[in-house]
Amino acid sequence: MSETTPGGADLAARAAALDTADPLAKLRDRFALPDGLVYLDGNSLGALPAAVPGAVEDVVRRQWGELLIRSWDESGWWTAPERIGDLIAPLIGAAPGQVTVGDSTSVNLFKALVGAARLAAPGRTRMLVDATTFPTDGYIAASAARLTGLEVVPVDPSDAAAHLTDTTAVVLLNHVDYRTGRLHDLPALTRAAHASGALVVWDLCHSAGALPVGLDAHDVDLAVGCTYKYLNGGPGAPAYIYVAQRHQGAFDSPLPGWNSHVEPFAMTPEYEPAQGAARTRVGTPDILSMLALEAALGAWEGVDVADVRAKSLALTDFFLECVAAYVPEGAVEPVTPAPHAERGSQVSLRTANARAVMTELIARGVIGDFRAPDVLRFGFTPLYVSFADAERAARTLGHIFG
């Protein structure tokens, strides 16, 4: 209990005061979270929005069961990828008409990278790829480069600018590193890529829904991201792809399925791409998970991402303070950067026996995750995580080492 831990009563009282003053605190009611659980893994699988079960029930029983094939028009199934893309757009700073939902992040990354390589100026031969990246991004980048005749150059994103030359065609970067939680400078890196004449593809998996992205404001070319982390779309929810309006007319998809045709139902043997965001579609949308995502996005109604960012930083600051107070000196070492400008919405702590420590934390009702070989990862999702959760998580961690 907090009273038996040095400084505990004080920190618990501070947590209660911070929760009382938190303008986003009431948003937790938009989620169905089990009582008594501290959930700090929303950067891996977001919590269940309370509106989703009823919406899915309606999609299955009425839209599919009763309306049957009529639902492609009457229930708006056919236009769901663009409609739901437009719900995500404001969360990533994009005007409508530039985002579609569908397929996995991996598949969208493939479309974006090959598409970017085909948009790049002739004679450019290199693709700079964030070498610390989530593995799938590296695998897909290698294949996209091979297919388009580019050479992959692994870079550390924080000094990617130093590797830009007049032979750089495409740059692939992660906005937030999934393992360390480090936030990279999207405006500056995008500017540097453009100054060298390259296109930039941003992976937003660990930033969208946690902090402002500003795709349009910073002239980003293409971006992808997943929806089952901070956007709470559910396991395997479809990902999204952004192609800036100025590139849409020349975007040449490597997967030009019939859904991206200008007239899909003309069923013509010749391919003619749709105008606009629909050009990034491939095949029939995965309607069940897509409409679960649409219902999940209702949790963002009236929410300003700037407020989400402010709470996220306050939560991670407070968690780090609690860890310093509760966990014996030297037992854990924060690997997430301290400066706010370099911090995403998670805290990663390095420790020996990280896997066993996380197993014990989960057994005590605090869910975070473990990343090999020695990282404890705690994701802070401001829509439903409280300051009391942060205090309890740190206190429980302290007890494990105590």
Ligand SMILES: *Cc1c(COP(=O)(O)O)cnc(C)c1O
């Ligand atoms: C979560 C994540 C993915 C997931 O890719 P899927 O194809 O949707 O499984 C890809 N890249 C990054 C950086 C991620 O964090």
